[in-house]
Every structure is written in C-alpha cells, then in structure tokens.
Amino acid sequence: MALHMIKLCVGAASVEELLEWQRTREPDGPWIMRTRQTPKRTAELIDGGSLYRVFKGVILCRQAILAVATVGEGGSARCEVTLDPEPVRVAPTPRRAFQGWRYLDPKDAPSDLPDEAFGDIPTELARQLREVGAW
Template identity: 70%
Template sequence: MPLHMIKLAVGAATVEEMLAWRATRFAPGAPWVMTTRMTPKRADELLDGGSLYRVFKGVILSRQKILAIATEGEGREARCAVTLDETCVRVVPTPRRAFQGWRYLETKDAPADLEDAALGDVPEDLARALREAGAW
C-alpha cells in the first residue's frame, strides 16, 4: 500500500492560484519539482504509488503523483527535490490543521479523488462551508 506526503500550499489560496503561478514561472513541459529541507526516510514507500497532497487554507484540495525523490547538495546545504506529475487531481475537500514542513499521510487517511466521490461540481467555497458546518 503506498504512503503519501502532505504539505501546506504556501502563497496560494486555491488550486487554480497554484496552477496559474506555475504557468507564469515555468516553461511548458518543465518538471514540477517541490523542494524541501528534509529527505523522507520512507522514500521507497512514497515512490510506490504515493502522492503529494496539498493543504490550502486549512483544507486538503489536491494531490499530485510523486515520480522521484532525490537529495541535492551536501551537509547544511542539502535539500530534497520531489518531482511531481504535471496532473493536479482534485480531492474531496478535507479539513487539516496547520503544521510545519511536510508529513506522511497513510492511504487510509487520504481523501478520495473528487471524480471517484461522485459529488458533482460542488464549488470549493460551498464544500468548505458544508464541512465546517458538519453537514458534509
């Protein structure tokens, strides 16, 4: 069973904002690389079908398949480069409290893809309001 990673989306309030930011700063076809300070010790499990789930303003809204994990540099300058699939998959909006860095996310705790949930085209704001009210 794959293991996933979860990280806060800093600087973007929605998935659309993140995609627009990406489109203005990188050439089409350029690899999507998320850089972080700590290299995961369970990288093999993440590479076995795992995804990076992103939290926007306290709600998990999207995921991208993890393609590669590499440590770049040495010592205090070392960083981890996580290469992601270009496809950004929307997931069922799921509340998540703030945290620093990234965390592992077990498959049993990961939200379902929005297409698989058969929820229709519910706007993100409405889905968030329904979840906060406990109605969804």
C-alpha cells in the same frame, strides 16, 4: 505499499492559484516541490504515493509523486520531489496547521473526487457549502 506526503500550500488560496503560479514559474519544466529534509521512506513514496496539499486548513488536491532526489551535499543539501503536473481534486478534508511535511497513511487520505464533482462551482463556494453541510 504506497505512502503519501502532506504539505501546506503557502501563498496559494486555491488549486487554481497553485496552477497559475506553476504556469508562470516554470511553464515547460517539471513540477518540483523543494523541501529541506529528504524523506527516509522514499521507496514507499514513489511506489504510488502522492503529495496532498493543504489550502487554508483544508486538503483540496493531490499530485502523484514521480521521483524524490537529494541535491547538494552537507548543510546545503535539499530534497526535490518531482510531481505529476495534473492535480487530482480530493474530498475537502480539514487539517490543522503544521510545519514542513508529514507522512500520510493511505487509510487517512481523503478520497478523489470525480472530475464533474465541481462543475462550474468555484472551489471557494464548494468549500463553504460543505462547511455548512449543504453539499
């Protein structure tokens, strides 16, 4: 059964900013999220799991987890999570701040939005409309 991971997206305020950062950082390389701790439930994460990203207190997108690997040894060991380069937008869901990453049970994961859900509306405007209950 798939298991998801959730992590704060620090330094990017929107999905568009995250994509732009990746394009300038490693335009042709794999999309790798690096973290200190290697998950113990790796097999469940790569069995259909995704990394859900929290922007300014709201989950906005997910990326499928393709691989999880530990690089280095001892105190310098780190974890590299290889992700699908195309984020999938999800129903904006509030999430309180936390450090590092956490497991996310599939029953608690926000549902995917259809591609046309945003249309030409900027992400920030869509978030504000949802907050006030207008959309």
